[in-house]
Amino acid sequence: MNEFYPEISPFNDFLLAVDEQHKIYVEQCGNPDGQPILFIHGGPGAGCSTNDRRFFDPEKYRIILFDQRGCGRSHPHGCLDNNDTSHLVSDIEQIRQHLNIEQWHVFGGSWGSTLALVYAQTHANSVISLVLRGIFLARDIDTNWTFSGGGATRIFPDYWQEYLSALPAGESQPGVHTAYNLMTGDDKALAMKVAKAWSIWEIRCCTLIPDQAFVDAATGDKSAWTLARHEAHFMVNDCFLKPNEILANCDKIENIPTVIVHGRYDIVCPFDNAWLLHQQLPNSTLIASEASGHASIEPNTKHHLIAATQQMLEI
Template identity: 65%
Template structure:
């Protein structure tokens, strides 16, 4: 079973101005002369972590990580201004050019898979390969699945009730729009309360086997604030995408080598997301983690992802 590569530190980091008052935190790890790969984190709003560096052989890869607009170490923290899918795609391309990279491998999980796919469909010439985990297609049924009385609420009814109990009386409970209004409202204490409950509900559903350490690490007050508010912002606006945009545009990336890793028991982004993407990309490789849910840190999923990044090394040209 593959294990994460050893912990590493960045050899370079910076804040890159990308316009609209935003500065993107950007770091590089591994081998400066290695194959360039960009890690696109999930959420939206989760930010990159030190663990995310460890899916790639540091002797072979030039590993590029960033925090998307308004989250993690990017500035201004928590900002939702000019924060949408089109801007995030433009930021990635600006980063590629800033680093003087002709084309790079792209690795993304969950929302990161969404953004990776939209980026690749917008700039296919910039993408050498795709490794995607826990696919989120951002269709209307996907947007509703977790937070608008979707199927996940029936499977984890107890966790869902904990989320509902955190909302104020009189709230139209289980409705993305109302939660979003609360989290961007004037009552900051209430906004933080809702954000914490939102994040704990989602992260509690991420692993097949309950993982308290992962839950606590992923739901600190600072991480909850951007994870929940950014997610509500994007979901409320249908991820700023046209209906079924990703599947409808798969012909644009049909020849990009693509590996899809998806947990059989993924409750956050159900398996049909990965299955439908694979059908729309017949040349792709679909790898099913048969003992996993949504999280990248589940052992079988970690194993498959490292297999995939090792295989990417053969795609140099």
């Protein structure tokens, strides 16, 4: 079973001004002369963690991580202005150009898989390979499954009820738009209460086996504020994508070597997301991570992701 590579520290980090308002945090780890690989975090709004560096052999990879607009160590924190999918794709390309990288491997999980796919479909010539985990196709059906009383709420009704209890009494439409309006309203205490409840609901659903330490690490006030508000911001705007855009544009990336790893029992992003993507990318490799949910840290999923990054070194 593949385990994380040892903990490492960046050999370089900086803030990159991508427009007059936003500065995004970028770091580089591993071998400065290694094969470049970009890690794209989830959420939107989650930011990167130190473990995200550890899916890659630091002796062979030049590992690039960044915090997307308004989250993690990027500035201004929590900012939703000019924060949409096309801007994030542009930011990724600015990072590549700033680092003088001609082509790179791209690794993304959950929302990171969404952004990786849109980036690759926009800049296919910049991408050597894709390693994708926990696919989120950003369709209405995918958003509703988790956040508008869909299937996930039937599997975890107790968790869902705890989320609902954070909403104001009498709230009859506990969907994404309601939560977004509350989290962007003038009542900051209520906004934080809903953001915390949203984040705890989602993160509790991420692992097949309950993992309170995992929940606690991802739902502190600062993390919950950006995770919940950014996710709701993107979801009320259909992730700033056309209907079924990702699947419709798969012909643009059909020749990019792609490995898809998806937890068989993923409740946040059901397995059919990965299955449908694989049907549109018949040259891709689809790996069902058995006994796994949505999280990248679950043993089987971690094993398959590390194996995939080792495989991509041979391209």
